[in-house]
Amino acid sequence: MIAMRPLPSFRQLSYLVAVVDLCHFGKAADACGVTQSTLSAGIRELEEVLGAPLLERTKRQVIATPLGRDMAARARELLKAAEDMVDAARSSKDTMAGPLRLGVIPTIGPFVLPHAMPRLRKAFPRLRLFLREEQTAPLLAKLRAGELDAVLLALPYAVGDDLEAIDIADDPFSAVYPPGRAEPPGKPVRPGDIAFENLLLLEDGHCLRDQALAACHLEGARRNEEFQGTSLHTLVQMVAAGLGITLLPQMAIDAGILRGTKLETRPLAGKPSSRRIGLAWRRRSARKETFRTLAAALKDELAKGRRAVPR
Known part of the structure; x- marks a missing residue:
């Protein structure tokens, strides 16, 4: 059996994109429809999977690290590809639905x-x-x-x-x-x-x-x-x-x-x-x-x- 490495989830990636785009945990949580604690936990889990910090946290603001910005850009492409997969499946049944x-x-x-x-x-x-x-x-x-x-x-x-x-x-x-x-x-x-x-x-x-x-x-x-x-x-x-x-x-x-x-x-x-x-x-x-x-x-x-x- 081939051992699978732990991989980020789409939910974790969407949390990262939201935080990088909005530079605010509260606003990002609202945009994702989750609580701030849930979003923060998801980001921490993502950092553990990747083995590197993605965000610099202070009491007043949150700033993406260089790696965080790079990962967010890659995450956008992955999320867009996932949406296209869903769209393709739906359009195979009814193109105008x-x-x-x-x-x-x-x-x-x-x-x-x-x-x-x-x-x-x-x-x-x-x-x-x-x-x-x-x-x-x-x-x-x-x-x-x-x-x-x-x-x-x-x-x-x-x-x-x-x-x-x-x-x-x-x-x-x-x-x-x-x-x-x-x-x-x-x-x-x-x-x-x-x-x-x-x-x-x-x-x-x-x-x-x-x-x-x-x-x-x-x-x-x-x-x-x-x-x-x-x-x-x-x-x-x-x-x-x-x-x-x-x-x-x-x-x-x-x-x-x-x-x-x-x-x-x-x-x-x-x-x-x-x-x-x-x-x-x-x-x-x-x-x-x-x-x-x-x-x-x-x-x-x-x-x-x-x-x-x-x-």
């Missing part, structure tokens, strides 16, 4: 999910969607760390070789003007004309800012750096106040973001000016069929929403 943690960016979520969620629940009653809204970079970081299963985002965006993304829809941009400024209303406007306008954009950190400029070929346009929006709704209010013009994606316009205003829109002339809506997931995930099915459902939902808008 169980929990799915979906990240979504702020320039998509409010304009898609209110209509899509009820239909998704009806189509996939055994799928439990948990949503998190945040900007693209932190969402993808959480996706890589295993905190999210998939992310609904706008492309183009450098997602990296470790992630896989599929296109769902094309989302054209339109120029939005204060009342009486879009002359003539509805007629396509040349990007060159927009370059001379006081262009209002989202603040740094929102991928829509750069995507709109690139898609509309306006990288050198004059931008209002004094007034920057924190959301598309803020941009609408700024244009309504006469501070300038802006660029909005069609899904926001279709969802009624201009309702109650007298703002006017003009499509952009020339080359297609749009962003792409996509769904991204970890390339090694065992739930690829789940994500492709979800992407197809969202694609159909976006197409229905576009057809339902009167032109």
Whole structure:
């Protein structure tokens, strides 16, 4: 018989990751759903198994040793692999069942999910969607760390070789003007004309800012750096106040973001000016069929929403 060495348990590894991430025993215990004494005992048992201290404990704080940080990084990979094993087993029975943690960016979520969620629940009653809204970079970081299963985002965006993304829809941009400024209303406007306008954009950190400029070929346009929006709704209010013009994606316009205003829109002339809506997931995930099915459902939902808008 081969003698087996004592090995860490997944529970012990999850305790270590929580403590290293939160730097606090009490908060880590709450995050793991156990008492502080249980968590502390688990960490001590882990240190005994590994034969080395992982944490420096004081009355005021807890600090991971260099080995502790290394072990926590390895533990995250092991825990993520274990989750993928469970996901693979579940998806073999029903690909559209169980929990799915979906990240979504702020320039998509409010304009898609209110209509899509009820239909998704009806189509996939055994799928439990948990949503998190945040900007693209932190969402993808959480996706890589295993905190999210998939992310609904706008492309183009450098997602990296470790992630896989599929296109769902094309989302054209339109120029939005204060009342009486879009002359003539509805007629396509040349990007060159927009370059001379006081262009209002989202603040740094929102991928829509750069995507709109690139898609509309306006990288050198004059931008209002004094007034920057924190959301598309803020941009609408700024244009309504006469501070300038802006660029909005069609899904926001279709969802009624201009309702109650007298703002006017003009499509952009020339080359297609749009962003792409996509769904991204970890390339090694065992739930690829789940994500492709979800992407197809969202694609159909976006197409229905576009057809339902009167032109």
